[in-house]
Amino acid sequence: MRPVVWSSRSKSFSIFSLWGTLLVSAVASALVALLVYLFWPSTYTATSSQGLLLMAEVIFNIAGLRLPVVMTCANRAVSAPINIWNDQQDAVSIRDSGWIQLWSENAQEAYDNTIQAFRIAEHMDIRLPAMVCLDGFIISHSIGRIEYLEDDEVQNFVGEFRKLNPLLDIERPVSYGPLILQDYYMEYRRAQAEVASKVSGVVLDVAQDFENLSGRKYGLFDAYHLDDAEIGIIILNSAAGTTKDVIDEYRSRGIKAGLLKPRLYRPFPYRETGEALSHLKALCVLDRADAFGGSFGPVYTDVAASLYPFQQRPILINKVYGLGGRDYLPEHAEMALNELLEIAETGRVRNYKEYIGVRE
Structure with a gap:
């Protein structure tokens, strides 16, 4: 079962699953991000510019909670002055939030990076969110040819989603987002940094598997x-x-x-x-x-x-x-x-x- 995704469509958000589409309001999107993961399988969203920065609090929370959300960021300038065109200030402004960031030269790389991002984020040694960046308008709103994989190839490559510490496991109850003060907060942050140090190795392993599947080679x-x-x-x-x-x-x-x-x-x-x-x-x-x-x-x-x-x-x-x-x-x-x-x-x-x- 995969994936659940949501992305901005006019003034509402769409959640797609194997069973259809669920619309939720943009106001509820931050809460949905967490609930979808805690109850459902893989999660995906897309944003850029002010939309990314408006959820900066949630961005840090998702990383701190080790939720393997995948998100596309079509890089755009941030206000003020108001501007909708491309630069990369949005993604670099939250570069230290704990998210993995994969950057893409063209549509083919954005497509390939998104598929690999699920494998990387959901790796049981990682379990961190991943952001796939591409230049807004220059790539996001232009037409370009890509070589795509069949749906079953993508599903087999990404694999089944495996939950870690599910919220509704009544045999093994867990708490998400507890208050952690000075007695353990620093240890928690160091543990998060230690996980981040493993990411590059997983990125290379996933890239090798992707090359075997697609013939397209990626590295760091x-x-x-x-x-x-x-x-x-x-x-x-x-x-x-x-x-x-x-x-x-x-x-x-x-x-x-x-x-x-x-x-x-x-x-x-x-x-x-x-x-x-x-x-x-x-x-x-x-x-x-x-x-x-x-x-x-x-x-x-x-x-x-x-x-x-x-x-x-x-x-x-x-x-x-x-x-x-x-x-x-x-x-x-x-x-x-x-x-x-x-x-x-x-x-x-x-x-x-x-x-x-x-x-x-």
Whole structure:
């Protein structure tokens, strides 16, 4: 029996199961999220932008209660000012809530990541919620071809949902959401962090099984022409496709450029990321979100932390781009790569952080 899903449709929410559709009001959706899991099988929802942030309290609760909900986030800007277009401020704003985050370059990756997310979240060693991120409008509202799996293939891959500590087991009664004060709260949080440390291994195991089924290969990140690269770019989601085209053009000119596109952003694979990047001479992290008051963008800070333990590491710069739907163009990738070439040759940095594609 799988799955139960709900997603926004006008002013109501729909819950789909093998037995039909149940409509509930948007106001009740947060409560439904918990009740559906506690009484029913797998749970799925979709949101973005203000809708995600309006349930920030519930987001933290779902992770803390170890409920393996799967959610799609069509990344969009957050207010104010009001904006409905794409950037990634919504998902990165709750990146430390305890949810697994899988990021997707295109519709195919979003589809594949969603299927794998159920296996990852519901793994008995994990039992954490998982968010599948894709760029709002750029991917969510565009038409693209995908290779899909048959329903029975997906069901067999995901498997039967197994409940852990069901609420209605009268032979083994449990309590959900109890008050835990200073005597045990810290131990609970440490246990949650220890579970998160197992996620990357499960992600790789599930990816291998998915490759055996579909022929499509996934890892913790996509390393594009990175092995022999001297300069590199890190970028999330759909903008990676544009950047790959530019890197191909630079490669044709004999310039050793590469790209790393994170797939598993939370928990961030620090060791693996650092190992993949430490040989570079210069590296630019492109953030489609900002961390106000934090000096650098959110992805930059994770990458910088991953490289810190390495004695040999690249000079690192940060560029913020594409906020509120501003287009990311090939010329932006070219500008970053040209600056990296200069840094690699001279060791001098003009701007450690700047906003690109913005009016002065």
